[in-house]
Amino acid sequence: MNRHNQEVNGKTGTTEPRTVVVVVHEGCELLDATGPAAVFGVVNRTLREQAADAPGYLVTIAAQERGGVTTSAGVQLVADAAWRDMAGPIDTLLVVGSPDEPLGRAVANRELIHWLAETGGRVRRLVSVCTGAFLLAEAGLLNGRRVTTHWMDVDRMAREYPEVTVEPDAIYVRDGSIATSAGITAGIDLALALVEEDYGRKLALAIARRLVLYLKRPGGQSQFSSRLRSQMVTGGPLAQLLAWLEENAHQNIAVEDLADRAAMSPRNFARVFLRETGMTPSKYLDRLRIERAKHLLEETNHPMETVARESGFSGAEQLRRTFQRCLGITPRAYRERF
Incomplete structure (x- = not known):
């Protein structure tokens, strides 16, 4: 491996793609899923263009059943698999959010919550975007953790899950192996931070420029001015x-x-x-x-x-x-x- 490839290959030296499973549900926010997925996809494209032997990411969308999932925007996503059928190790499990009504249905889905509770403890990295944090909290995965969510829902999170420490102003919060982001587009900021963790700051900034983002916001930046x-x-x-x-x-x-x-x-x-x-x-x-x-x-x-x-x-x-x-x-x- 040449010196350039060593630099972009990241800290772990892994030779297999990092499996990212994006868990969606009916009525979910479109950008919660597609924003981070786009970041990981551009990483793969950039690594190929640089002829780097870093493995990149393998992104899978999982839902209640394989097939179409209608988002809150009315646009359909196509789930590659049912989450209950996911086999093999998962590197990063990313759970998306949704507006109140579909979120309530997802939180009440005991099969989904049970699967998250079982699977969440086995992954290297557990991530939520926007109100996806409510699903992780319902599964008991955020007890004793520092988290954030959309600014409109931070009070509700603190009220409904008192075992969780809510940081209301943060763009994203990392607490050990668990990372949570604020509303919707903040999932892109968090995804860039995960890329930086995996492959270094140089590649993360290159991805941000390619996505026409203003570099990247620090995690502690306030959600709104x-x-x-x-x-x-x-x-x-x-x-x-x-x-x-x-x-x-x-x-x-x-x-x-x-x-x-x-x-x-x-x-x-x-x-x-x-x-x-x-x-x-x-x-x-x-x-x-x-x-x-x-x-x-x-x-x-x-x-x-x-x-x-x-x-x-x-x-x-x-x-x-x-x-x-x-x-x-x-x-x-x-x-x-x-």
């Missing part, structure tokens, strides 16, 4: 304040200043703000400033001190600490990725 949160607060006592804050978060603003602007006592303001946005005022302000800093890191070559000051932080050290706390990545590492 504070600007989107503010757009969701239409009307109400804070609508004007949030609109003003979007344009002025980089200024030297204290929470007490915001309470004054809203004509509320600090205590009442904190209570109303949490109710309206789901965040404390200080956390919301941090998120707006981080989003401004991310833009500067992506679009400029400003030194860290300048990025910090222009984003509303007291200096580069406060920027670094806040970035690390909220996103799980340093500003310097973020700039390198983007």
Whole structure:
């Protein structure tokens, strides 16, 4: 094996394709299945073009029965096999999600849940996309684990499965051999992370570029921005304040200043703000400033001190600490990725 092939062959040195079984059900989200499958497929194509002797992936779609499965988009997927008939070792078992009604039917499918409970403990890597995490949780596979799911369903996950620790803002979460992603397209981010784990960062970034993705998001990046949160607060006592804050978060603003602007006592303001946005005022302000800093890191070559000051932080050290706390990545590492 030449040096180039050693680099793309990944860390395990395996000579057989890694078997990925994508478990789908009636009414599932189309992109939950096709997004990760496309990533693995492009890996195979790229490895062939590079004449690398790495094995790539063998992707199989499994459902209740072999044949057509209608997705929530109305488009049919064709299952290669019934999941109960899957034979041979599975490297990665990936379970997709769906909207509420089909998800409820899938969770109530005791045969499927029993099969997941039995099979999930035997695979090298157990993965869910979007609300597929509910199926893994129902099978008892997520007890004591850190997980994420679609932001609209994180409260429900925490309520229905208290043995699971839910990380509501994460794009994806890896806890040991189990990986869970946020909603729909976040499954692509997770698939790229799995490719990086198997074949290294160089190939993962090459795949991201080929898929016309903006490199890849770090796992700790928030599922949706504070600007989107503010757009969701239409009307109400804070609508004007949030609109003003979007344009002025980089200024030297204290929470007490915001309470004054809203004509509320600090205590009442904190209570109303949490109710309206789901965040404390200080956390919301941090998120707006981080989003401004991310833009500067992506679009400029400003030194860290300048990025910090222009984003509303007291200096580069406060920027670094806040970035690390909220996103799980340093500003310097973020700039390198983007």
